[in-house]
């Protein structure tokens with residue numbers, strides 16, 4: 663299962679990821695990204711890829727082993 667390793671400190675709180683992949687990304691009380699999971703279900707990979715590509719802060723990434 664693909665695993666996320668985002669740089670949440672880079673997040674600027676635009677919220678685009680939560681709209682693009684709401685089952686993977688959430689926003690915390692400060693309006694910054696919070697992961698719902700680091701292990702992304704295969705059915706959510708396409709939406710997660712879209713969120714990674716569109717994040718204006720380039721804060722989202724897959725973990726590379």
Ligand code: SF4
Pocket residue numbers: 672673674675676677678679680687694695716717718719720721722
């Ligand atoms: S799209 Fe990027 S900048 Fe916006 S909330 Fe998500 S991680 Fe943060």
